[in-house]
Structure formats: C-alpha cells, structure tokens
Amino acid sequence: MKEIWTTLASIMGVWAFFQSLMHNIFPAEIRLIFQKTFNQFINYFSVYCYYEITEIDGVNTNELYDAVQLYLSTSASIAGNRLSLTRLLNSSALTFSLSNHDRVVDNYKNVPVVWEHFVMQRQSQTISWRPLPEDKRVFTLRVKKKDKSIILDSYLDFIMEKANELKRKNQDRLIYTNSGGGVMDPRGMIPWESVPFKHPSTFDTLAMDPGKKAEILDDLLGFAKGESFYQRTGRAWKRGYLLYGPPGTGKSSMIAAMANFLGYDIYDLELTGVNNNSELRKLFMKTSSKSIIVIEDIDCSINLTNRNDKKNDHVNAIPGIPNEGIEDMGNKITLSGLLNFSDGLWSCCGSERIFVFTTNHVEKIDPALLRSGRMDMHIHMSYCSFSALKILLKNYLGFDDEGSLKSETLKELEELIGKANITPADVSEILIKNTRDDEKAVKELIRELKIRGEMIKCSKKDDVNVEYVEKDNEEKYVDGDAHEDDLGNK
Template sequence: MTSLYNQVPFVSTVFSLYTTCSAIMMLFRTILNEILPKEIRDYISLKFVNIFSSNFQSSFTFVIEKQWEFVDNQTFRAAEVYLQRRLAGLSTGKLVVGSSSLKNPEAQLKLGVPVNTKIIDEFEGIHLEWTLHSSETKLYPYEKRYFHLTCEEEFREKIMTDYFTYLTKSAEKTLKHRENLHIYTYSEDEWEAAIFEHHTTFETLAIEPNLKTTMIDDLDAFSKGKDFFKSVGRPWKRGYLLYGPPGTGKSSLVAAIANHMRYHIYDLQLQSISDDGELRNILISTENRSILLIEDIDCGSDASRRRQKKKKEDDSDEDDDGLWSSCGEERIIIFTTNHKEKLDPALLRPGRMDVHIHMDYCTPYVFKKLVAMYLKTNDHVLFDPIEKLVLEVSVTPAEITQQLMASKNADIALKGLLEFLETKKMKKEEDNRVEEEGEIEEAETKEAEPDAET
C-alpha cells in the first residue's frame, strides 16, 4: 500500500504532462487550421503519410490521374468503369448512388465511386486497396481527380502486367453492354450530356435489306478490327457519309448505329468552330468508343470555308488527317448532308469518309416495313395501288410515317396515305406540264429572235 502512495505523485505528474501536451497540440492544430489554407494542410498530411509509408510499410502505390498528356487517361476511365461495376460486391464504407432516369422513378439506382473512401479488391489472392482522390488548387483551375491503387511491394510487377490488363479487358466488356447511352452537345467550351432515348435499332429501321446487312457487317468488322488497323498503321476509325433528301432516315440510321455499337454520340456543329486549334481541343476531349456526328456538313460557316481555302493553298491534307486522327481510337465519324454535290471533293476521299450511303426516297419494301410497325399489318387491299404510286412519285419515309400515324385503324390510315400520294402525283404532273410549256415557249422565243433582228 505504501508503494502505491509513493507512486501517486509520479502518476499525477505524467497526467499533468499529458494534459499540457494535448493542450499544446490542440492549440497548434487550431493555429494551423486558421492560418494555413486547406491545400497546404492536405499537402503536409500527404507528405507525412508518404514518409511513414516509405519507412515503415512495404507497400507500393500506383497513381492514376484522370488527365494524361492533355487528354483523358484511358487507364483512369477503365478503373472508373471497373469499380462502378464491382462496387456492390466490394468492401467499402460508403457508396455514391443516383439515377438518370427521369421517366421511371423506380429505376434501379446506379453506383458511383465515392471520394476519399478505401475500396478493397482482390486479384489472384493479392490484397488491393483503391482510393479516389479529388482536389482543387490554384495550380489546377479544374477539379483534379486521381486514383491510388496500393498493393504489397512484392506484387508490384504482377499488378503492373496482369492486373491492369485484366482491369482494361473488364472495362471494355462492360462498355460494350452499356445500359444508358448519352448524346453530348458542345456549349461554352465543354460537352454537355443528356440521356439518348432514340430507340431505333436495325431491327426496327425501315431501310432496304441489302443496305441493312452491309451496314451491320461493316460495323461488326470495325469493332473487331483493332489488330488490323494497328498492323496497317491506320487510326482505328471509320467514317460514314449519309446523303440524300431530308426525311429519308439519316438521323434514324445514326440512332441504329449508336444502339448497335453501344456508343455515345458527340453532336458537333462545325459552324461554331473558329479554327483547327479549337477543333482539335474539342476532339481530344471526347471518349473512345463513341460516335462523332457532324450534320449538314455542306452548310459550312465562313470560318469553315476559310479553313478549306487555306488547306488548298497550303496543300495540307496530311495536317487535316492528323486533325481527325487526334480524335482517339475506336471512333465512328458520321457526316450527313442533303447535298453531296456541294461538298469539297477532298472531304469525300477514303480515310475521311470510308463508306458513302445514299438515303433515298421510299421504296415498296420500306413502305411495307413502316406499315407493319405502325399499323401491325402485313397485307391490305390498298397495298398494290399505294406501291405503284410510291414508285411513281418521290415520297420520303418521313412523309409516309406522318400519314400512317394519322390513325391506328389500317383502313383509315392507308386510305389517307393513298389520297396523299394521288395528290402528290397530280402536283408532279402539273409541275411537269408547266415546265414543258415553259421550255416550248422559251424555244419559240429563241427561234423568233433572229427574225426580229432581220
């Protein structure tokens, strides 16, 4: 008992010293929080962590930044996709959840990677730790995002060679089965996304069977052509030119391509681009596995015409090819025009527009396809007279569709379509008659002119 009493002053002294140190540390922390900006505090903390890790731990950390050489880091993108897919089964303290479905409030929630949260993964028995970091400093006017992937030092090489390959392949497989597609429009120096809800597929697309087969085969060959394009030294891209009158289904074909490939769409208006530098910056900010859509390319602005004139003067075709080549890999570039004859011949050569697709007026096959979809019938007494008129007059699939949507009753809708086509035929005949009379009158006037001079 005496020894215990003898120790009381010592315990009291230790407790007093601990209290004093704690107060000093709290005061020091308060001063730091008030004086030093958050960025500097985070930097100091990170340095302490790095010093501790290098001296007392046998771990190694891979840093995967979102930006790499002024473009999006595809390894970062692969990690993001991979972790989003596996989050439900991974060990993590919290999750980001959300939904982009405006029409279905009961839609299944999507999972996102939370910031500053450790996510545990395992690869062939190797323990892995993922953490997504985000910071904004004066050096970076935008949000800087980067992943830390930590493993034991002894597994560094295996993770570098095997795990990252597995990660990339898993992400590619996920991207090929995207649930939601987006369409992006460029505004105020950035791409703005919206859910792409055009449900046209090659199954529902009303085009001739041979064209449909050709398109599907070409797209499938392109999607499997990575090794081929690499072996011949060409960018992994495919260019399509869709040309024809308005209303012949160019936009629907674009939607079918996007849904078939599961590619996002970047809708670019060239008229708003001032020079090649701006265009290049826009292109490198788009993702791989996407469609770059440039509609009405014949309607170029003055700036576009100046670019074309300068390229002709400088003979800089290679530079233009380089511009499109900066658009990443596994890209489809689609141009549309109502007037192919107005395009600069340089735009039509292979490498820029590999496949030219003529979207023509309605045919009997397309007419029957539209009737089957909208009226749910494959035969009707009015089919024959309508098909004959379809061959005689120039009518677009859009015009046919508009008439078919007038009524769900096949008799009423087809009768209205027949009357529409007959009116169109009479107008065509009247226009031809007026044109012929004008040509005759012009010829007679020319014949009379020498006599008048005489």
C-alpha cells in the same frame, strides 16, 4: 480419430515452440532470411502461382482492379455466395461483385483460374496528397504454374476488353454539344456539355431498304472489330460516313441507330459555334474514344461549297479572302482546317471514332472533303421505297408480312409509292395521325400517294411543254437572225 487430433496438436505445439525459440535466439535479420528461404522452399514444390491486383496502386486507381470487378460480376451473379450490389454512374443496370473472402472459378481456354476477393484494414497512412480509403481491397488470382504464360499473355487483356464492353452496354449513351458556355474545371474551360441520349431508333425500326441496311451493318461491325487490321495497315482507327439526301429521309435516325448499335456516345459539333481552326482541334482532343462525331447540314453550317463550282463563285466569294477560306459572322474556320480535323495528324489523337457528315445537297460540298479517308462510305438516304414503307407500317400499325393487309392493298401501295416522291418522315406523320384507326391510316396514305403522284406527273408535262416552247423560240430566233442577215446583204 482421437490419435489424429493428438498428433496434430503436438505438431502445432512444436511449431509454436520453434517460432518462440527463433524469436528469442536469432535476430530479426536472420529470421527474415529464414522466412524468405522457407517460403521459397514451399513455393518451389507448390503447383500454383498467385497474383494480387490491388484497388489502389500507390496513390493511383488501378484500372485492372475495376475491370476484374466488372468482368467477374457476370460470373459472380451466378456462382458467388455473398455478393455486393453496385450501380455505376450513368448506368442503367445493377452489377454484382464479390464480398470479402468470397471466391469464384473462371475458365479461360480450358484453363481453370480461381479469383478471391480480400478486404483488409489499411495500416496507419503516411502523409500523401491524396487520402486513401480505410480498407485495402485486393483480388487474388490463383493459376497453375504450367498455365502461367496463357494467363499473362492474353487473359488479362481479355478481361479488360470484356469489361469495356460491359461498361458500354450498361452505361447510358450521352450526347454532347459544343455550346461555348462550358463548366470551369481546374485546367480551364470544358468545351462540351452532355445530356443522356435516349433516342429509340434502331436498325430494326429504321425505314430503309434491307439490302442497304445490311451493308451498313456489316461495315460498322467490320470497323468495331478491326483494331488489329488498322494497326497492321498503319491507319488511324476511324471511319467517315456521308449521309445525303432530301430532308426527312432519316439521316438523324440513322445516326441514332448507329450509336445504339455500337454503344457509342455522340458529339454533335456545331461549326458555327467554333471560332477558328485551333479551337476546332481542341474540341476534337476533348472527345473520347468509341464515339461518333456528327456535323449535320455541313453545306449550311459554314461556307464550304465546291471550289470547282464556277456558278457559285459570285455568291461564295468574299472580298480579300480566298474562296477556300471562311469568314461568316466572325467564323474563321478554313476548309484546310476541317480537312485536317477529319483526316490530318490531329485525327489520330484517339481511336475508334466515327465521323458522320450530313447534307441535303452533296453537289455543293468540295470534292476534297468527299474523298475516301474523310468520307469513306457515301449513303444515299432516298425517298420512301416499298420495303421501307412495310417497315413503317409494322412500326406504327403493327402490320407484318404475313397477311395483315390484303394483297390488293399491298399491290396498290407498291405501285403508288414508286410514283410518289414521299419521305419516310411524311409517311410517319400520316400514320401517327391515324394510329387508332388502321383502316383510315391506310386510306389516308393511299390518297396522299395518289395526290403526290399526280403532282409529279403534271410537273413533268409542264417541263416538257416549257422545253418545247423554249426550243421553238430558239429556232425562230435563229431563223429571224438569218433573215435579217440576208436582207442586209441584199
């Protein structure tokens, strides 16, 4: 052992003497050439190659550095020895990151890669328009040369994708509104204002038929994972949904469930606050990717009624303005502008956006707005069904499908719910009032369903009687005309 240390010390001494000799005899240019040649010689026989990813690339922030830091946080929390804890803005979770000179081993497609983090003191700064941090932070990626193509072709893209998923998962949802009183920035007015979105609605708690719910979930998943499909087919990566049905059937809860399921932000667009088509385009350009753009009660927001509905022409017509134009309380958005907003050239500015329109009267909307490409999937939010009722009973009273209620009670509820046009919102209100007494809640619900069923039954009878009377009067009127004609002829 003593001989080994003696030999090693001799080698180091010879190397130090050689470096001193080189420094004193050869000029700097020759030394630089020698150093470069020596490094190339060493790298030629090395089985590894190295890549550096710096935090600041020149004067710009390197997005890849942030992505690597977030991606490695999942591995570093388990494998790292010395970790740094951070919490991102608008984030609900802590993230781990590697400290100085700490390393972690990752595995991608059975290819081992080694990440190491270095924090170095930055040299004296040159004059720049942006002050740089004192420390220079660098991730070093070490991989075998034979695996170089795999890493460069797909591994870094994989890291960016995973980092974006983690960011959306950890970041709080935001809901935006175009209030018209935005905050000033150096480039002008910011048209959107945001607050944290904390709506608890999910597809598990949504009162809807399970089959229809599964169909919507499959469609959303297909959209979220369909980037390659949209690129291959030459279509903009967007999708439109129309939610229609009576008030209180869960249209707003559906939007919240979609946002929570996909991890998207919501832009609640108030059309009455938009002055013209140009402003509408600017609002759209300020929306981010991976977002849901919502226009609620589109039939009430502005005058976009069905142009083919001749019955409403006298109501919708405005003197001097075509029927497809809108000028209501100073609002000058046209139907053409809204169509271009949802399916025109401007709709391609960005990616992974969902448009959701809601209405209580789908028959009032112009067919041009309802076609595929603008509203791809039409979802009817109907009155409460028996399957939706069971979900509400589970949400509010904790009843499950394994016998929390008697079979006779369930059978009665199933029979009554089909005859009473009651919305999930009305059922929820009855259950909320009686959450402390489950038995009373069920009795109140049964009583309300019976009352509504009787009202519908009576209204149907009245409609039949009115129809019979009108038909009878019409026959008498026709007979009377015929009798008078006969007398006149005589």
